[in-house]
Amino acid sequence: MARGDAVVGAKFSGQAALTARLMMYVLLAIVLMAMDHRGKYVPRMRAYADYLVEPIYHVVEWPVRALRGTWSFFQSTQSMQRRNKDLADQLLAQQAQLQRFEALEQENRRLRELLDGSGRLEINYQFAELIDVDLDPFSHRVMIDRGRDRDVQVGQAVIDGAGVVGQVEEVDLHFSRVRLISDPNHALPVQINRTGQRTVAYGLGNTGLLSLPNLPREADVREGDLLVTSGLGSRFPGGYPVAVIETVDRAEGRMFAEAMARPLAALDRGREVLLLKKPLPQPLPERVAGDATLESDQDSGTAEPVTTESQPDTDIGQDGDGGATENPGQDEPVAEAADEVNDSGADDEGAAVAEEQS
């Protein structure tokens, strides 16, 4: 680079040389950004270059962790006791729920045997903690303290005690970056727990709100409905709670109703998260797996949602619409829906088992 400067410097002088170099670097920066944005070569280089900056994360992380340790040391016994009692209460309530789960699991197994169903999917959890660093404020991402050394993989779903948090986007040696479901470029296939209606939840760049822009107008959606992951798109296993519907807007003159939902996970204040290790039933083509984060999803999903046949991404919405409204008589969507329910049941079951084990 220095030699390049010298060569340029020999040709021009003073201001002109400076401007020429500015142009050169601006061009270089724009090319880099375009390549990074399109995902060409740069992300792979980035994965290696990230090792260079990793020590800085440690430098930032260490005093924060030390401070927190000191703080908990000085917390009064009284508040500790209160917290202990709260946790005991919570444990009791959850144990009561687990008892019910056991009965349900038995029932599920019996029904599955009746149906001669396939083996269930076991889901393992991996614990991870958020790292206190503020990343680029324009995308909703967080860092967690598990990386390649603990077998974290790109695309793993991340949840917390209350609901879905996001998915792993980049993995470094000791750290990973997680894209939150509230990121404006994130789309999550969900279904309304009460009715089974399937749709897609988009992030809005706000940790307190998700948008469901393409619900059919006549869809049965109410305030307070629970949204769970539908398991489509093969990134997130089905059946995990995502959000609660807050408002439904059925404005006149629009093709679709738009609902707003409040995420259940503590996106802006959580500290501990769980990484789901799911055994993929069969390897799916790369495009399908990547669909959940493609930006073109958002555009095509909202702009011309009618012509879903030609859209590569909205097979999710199409299925949901078809099953619910258009052709309930046909076998295929219904069968698929039944399959879907089975899958999510299996996931729940696996989840319950994993929780018992841990």
Next chain:
Amino acid sequence: MMSQRDRMAPIITSLLVAMVFSIIPLPEIVEPLRPYWVALVLIFWCLETQGIITLGAAFLVGLGLDLLTGSLLGMHALGLVIMIYLVTRFRARLRFFPPWQQALSVLALLVNDRIVVVWIISLRGDSLPSAAYWLAPVVGMLVWPWLFLLLDRYRGISRHRAHPGA
């Protein structure tokens, strides 16, 4: 005459500290007000030394910052290169401005940088930042005179340590 290594050490150290400060966690309310530490430190060294903070150096520092914050690779690099270009261009004048006038020029540089960033973000299709985003350059301006004094002192100390006789 100081050796190259003696001159580089304080620059690199202060830049690393600035990088740490730019990702250290802040409460969510204060977070948009975080001054652009790396830019401020770079401007200082660009004004106070000759021939070290070139456009290429600014580019590399920007790339480091991009890796650190996980932003689009080249975003900070572009902003810092433009900023250092302007500082180098008007270096002779900026150096002899009285402090308040220098602080105002720093404000202009930081606002200019934010405009570049907003442009990139809108091209990329991300959501635009809140109004508080434009307060950060003002905080940067207010911080500038103190940072200048601090870095000047630090520079004096490190020079003295390298050459106790001087």
